[in-house]
Amino acid sequence: MIGMLIGSTSVLAQTDMTSIESRLAALEQRLQDAETRAQVAEKRAIAAEQKTQQLVAAQQQAQTITREVAQRTTALEKKADQSSGFEFHGYARSGLLMNDAASSSKSGPYLTPAGETGGAIGRLGNEADTYVELNVEHKQTLDNGATTRFKAMLADGQKTYNDWSADSSDLNIRQAFAELGNLPDFTGALKGSTFWAGKRFDRDNFDIHWLDSDVVFLAGTGGGVYDVKWDDTLHSNFSVYGRNFGSEEEIDNNVQNYILSMNHFAGPFQLMVSGLRAKDNDDRKDSNGDLIKTDAANNGVHAMAGLHNKSFYGLREGSAKTALLYGHGLGAEVKSIGSDGALLV
Numbered sequence: 001m002i003g004m005l006i007g008s009t010s011v012l013a014q015t016d017m018t019s020i021e022s023r024l025a026a027l028e029q030r031l032q033d034a035e036t037r038a039q040v041a042e043k044r045a046i047a048a049e050q051k052t053q054q055l056v057a058a059q060q061q062a063q064t065i066t067r068e069v070a071q072r073t074t075a076l077e078k079k080a081d082q083s084s085g086f087e088f089h090g091y092a093r094s095g096l097l098m099n100d101a102a103s104s105s106k107s108g109p110y111l112t113p114a115g116e117t118g119g120a121i122g123r124l125g126n127e128a129d130t131y132v133e134l135n136v137e138h139k140q141t142l143d144n145g146a147t148t149r150f151k152a153m154l155a156d157g158q159k160t161y162n163d164w165s166a167d168s169s170d171l172n173i174r175q176a177f178a179e180l181g182n183l184p185d186f187t188g189a190l191k192g193s194t195f196w197a198g199k200r201f202d203r204d205n206f207d208i209h210w211l212d213s214d215v216v217f218l219a220g221t222g223g224g225v226y227d228v229k230w231d232d233t234l235h236s237n238f239s240v241y242g243r244n245f246g247s248e249e250e251i252d253n254n255v256q257n258y259i260l261s262m263n264h265f266a267g268p269f270q271l272m273v274s275g276l277r278a279k280d281n282d283d284r285k286d287s288n289g290d291l292i293k294t295d296a297a298n299n300g301v302h303a304m305a306g307l308h309n310k311s312f313y314g315l316r317e318g319s320a321k322t323a324l325l326y327g328h329g330l331g332a333e334v335k336s337i338g339s340d341g342a343l344l345v
Helices: 002-083
Strands: 083-095 130-141 146-156 170-180 194-201 207-208 213-217 219-229 235-247 255-266 269-277 299-311 316-327
Touching: 207 316, 213 299, 213 316, 219 255
Parallel strands: none
Antiparallel strands: 083 130, 130 146, 146 170, 170 194, 194 219, 207 213, 219 235, 235 255, 255 269, 269 299, 299 316
16 A cells, blocks of 8 residues: 555656646746747837838938928029019219300310320210110020020210200110020030120120220120130130121211120230221222222221239229220220221221
């Protein structure tokens, strides 16, 4: 009996140990499974956090891009407002002169020894005339970045003091031209250049603005290109202008004068060279059929070297302009190049 009890107890003990080991093994497996699930969950959490960070970064980038686009749009709209549409500009002067006896007085800035060659003494204070310029412009910036410009100028000069002066009016169209600039297909030296055609004053005439006087005044009908950039410091203008000597109504008195001009700029320095050609200028006749000037020049050359200082020659604040001129034949004149057909060979 005792032997049977001992055997039974041993069997029960073995059974309990096996059960405990099985439960421990199952518990260990569950712990491993839980640890595996925890690792998977941690990886998912890390991935989710990374995605969240990426979404936040993408959102911030999108907001930045949106702000940049809004700024560019605002800038483009502002630029379009500034560079597109119609503009009106005007200039006018009117003067009354009298002497100490309260009678009419003949005076003016050109009543000087140098007056015949355009040498004025003073302006805008001793001119007994009325002069008006009316300018209408239209500017536009196209979708591809190209720019267009049209300008027309009406001008009239009067020497009478009366309010009704149609009989003595000199109303005329002094300028009527079009420009096309910043063409996207142009590269190299022509990138950003401006082409023009029509009747105009040259854009880069050498003038003394506060004196309302010119050192070189180039004007006429023709075409050309501005701002041909050779490098960051050197750019050039090229143009051809046509002018007339004599009366348009009289065939024998009309000669066309062509001016080919090259204008170069390098920093403050300017070099302008113009060639002039007026075929048969020496054969022009007056209304009586007589030759006007048998030794009149048929061609010529004009050159100018200029210096534009942004100070008064470095001595004080202000500005200064210096020019050295050379002319021969039709180019032997100051101010209005190509306007005088009576110059000698």
